[in-house]
Amino acid sequence: MAISPEIIKYFSSLIERETGIQYGPVNQHLLENRLRDLAKTLGFADVAMLWAEVQSRGLRGVERDTILDLATNNETSFFRDPEVFEFFKNVFVPQCTTPGRPIKIWCAACSTGQEPYSLAMTFDQLALAGMPRSYDLVATDISERVLKQAREGLYSQLEIQRGLAATLLLRYFEQTAVEGSSAPKFRVKPELKRSLSFQKLNLLEPWVNKGPFDIVFCRNVLIYQDVESKKKIISRLAGTLAPGGYLVLGGAESLLGLSSDFDMQLHGKACVYRLKALARASA
Amino acid sequence: MKFLIVDDSRAVHAYLVDLLGGSGVALQHVHNGEEAVQAVKSPGFGVDLVLLDWEMPVLSGIEALPRLKAILGATPVVMMTSKNAMADIALALERGASDYVIKPFTKEILTGKIGQILGREVA
Numbered sequence: 385m386a387i388s389p390e391i392i393k394y395f396s397s398l399i400e401r402e403t404g405i406q407y408g409p410v411n412q413h414l415l416e417n418r419l420r421d422l423a424k425t426l427g428f429a430d431v432a433m434l435w436a437e438v439q440s441r442g443l444r445g446v447e448r449d450t451i452l453d454l455a456t457n458n459e460t461s462f463f464r465d466p467e468v469f470e471f472f473k474n475v476f477v478p479q480c481t482t483p484g485r486p487i488k489i490w491c492a493a494c495s496t497g498q499e500p501y502s503l504a505m506t507f508d509q510l511a512l513a514g515m516p517r518s519y520d521l522v523a524t525d526i527s528e529r530v531l532k533q534a535r536e537g538l539y540s541q542l543e544i545q546r547g548l549a550a551t552l553l554l555r556y557f558e559q560t561a562v563e564g565s566s567a568p569k570f571r572v573k574p575e576l577k578r579s580l581s582f583q584k585l586n587l588l589e590p591w592v593n594k595g596p597f598d599i600v601f602c603r604n605v606l607i608y609q610d611v612e613s614k615k616k617i618i619s620r621l622a623g624t625l626a627p628g629g630y631l632v633l634g635g636a637e638s639l640l641g642l643s644s645d646f647d648m649q650l651h652g653k654a655c656v657y658r659l660k661a662l663a664r665a666s667a
Numbered sequence: 668m669k670f671l672i673v674d675d676s677r678a679v680h681a682y683l684v685d686l687l688g689g690s691g692v693a694l695q696h697v698h699n700g701e702e703a704v705q706a707v708k709s710p711g712f713g714v715d716l717v718l719l720d721w722e723m724p725v726l727s728g729i730e731a732l733p734r735l736k737a738i739l740g741a742t743p744v745v746m747m748t749s750k751n752a753m754a755d756i757a758l759a760l761e762r763g764a765s766d767y768v769i770k771p772f773t774k775e776i777l778t779g780k781i782g783q784i785l786g787r788e789v790a
Binding site for chain 1: 678682685751752753756757759760764766767768769771772773774775776779780783
């Protein structure tokens with residue numbers, strides 16, 4: 385059944401105001417599907433019933449959070465693509481030798497911070513297992529809105545559950561009440577932020593090279609770029625990597641036809657790119 | 668694969684059938700902790716994962732949890748409840764839960780957690 389324009393307008397305005405994500409005629413069907421998921425998730429028979437409830441008593445905290453979470457569905461989660469974190473923990477960190485300095489990591493599109501915090505948790509888990517390593521993690525994003533949340537390390541009940549096991553939630557987060565809402569939020573403990581810095585950076589504009597990095601995560605950025613922009617970004621990322629450094633892309637992205645500076649490697653299900661020995665000089 | 672769903676809400680049962688019904692997972696429903704204990708004690712009973720509500724009549728999920736774990740051994744039990752205090756989560760893990768899902772949850776949250784626990788995707 386079609387959802388009325390009035391309902392669509394209400395929810396699309398709310399989502400744009402809160403997240404910056406715009407739903408228009410081109411992607412309105414996505415919003416309609418997500419509203420149907422939302423109604424189902426919250427136990428309503430359909431979107432009209434949800435709407436009627438929201439009209440009569442306003443939007444409750446947990447509903448608002450659920451709407452925003454669904455609006456940004458699959459954008460980011462903790463330990464997204466777990467095989468990448470398996471590679472990081474079991475292959476990259478043990479192999480990475482950086483005498484006299486910490487391991488240097490760049491999360492080039494960190495969004496609301498789940499990726500850098502997942503890496504910080506991985507380092508802590510390694511330390512608990514008797515393999516402590518010092519590291520320096522720079523996390524950047526184009527959006528000040530998402531960086532604000534990343535710096536705060538503050539997540540809704542839904543965000544915190546995406547990809548994060550309860551054992552890690554207990555260890556690395558504390559619960560915090562939100563004024564005027566029955567839904568609590570969860571804040572990253574300060575010790576997890578110790579080696580992280582968050583900065584605004586547009587990958588397509590000139591930037592100061594903060595490398596050399598031992599590994600750069602640039603996941604789910606290239607899929608939104610045209611070929612020339614992809615080449616430009618990859619070439620510049622290569623220039624920030626230490627010799628033999630790794631580039632990690634999103635699961636649906638590849639360097640095929642875009643760069644010959646890297647060797648592709650498969651580690652379990654994780655596909656990563658390693659900078660060739662002579663590539664950095666020409667990058 | 669077979670999951671045991673322990674929840675006194677018909678709406679939750681219907682929601683989980685909707686979420687997991689197409690994944691080839693067989694779902695068995697019971698309505699409280701005591702029914703769950705009796706089910707897993709029955710001869711020949713086998714299950715790959717238990718989804719366990721907390722607040723239920725007769726015997727609550729948190730009371731049933733250690734009894735279920737004593738019978739099921741390594742078979743994972745995931746708490747699935749609207750109780751969202753850190754102390755509640757800690758108590759459930761202490762009593763043997765493998766993970767904890769706070770209601771309401773989306774399909775991605777539930778299938779993601781189940782996938783992590785079982786080491787295979789559940790669509």
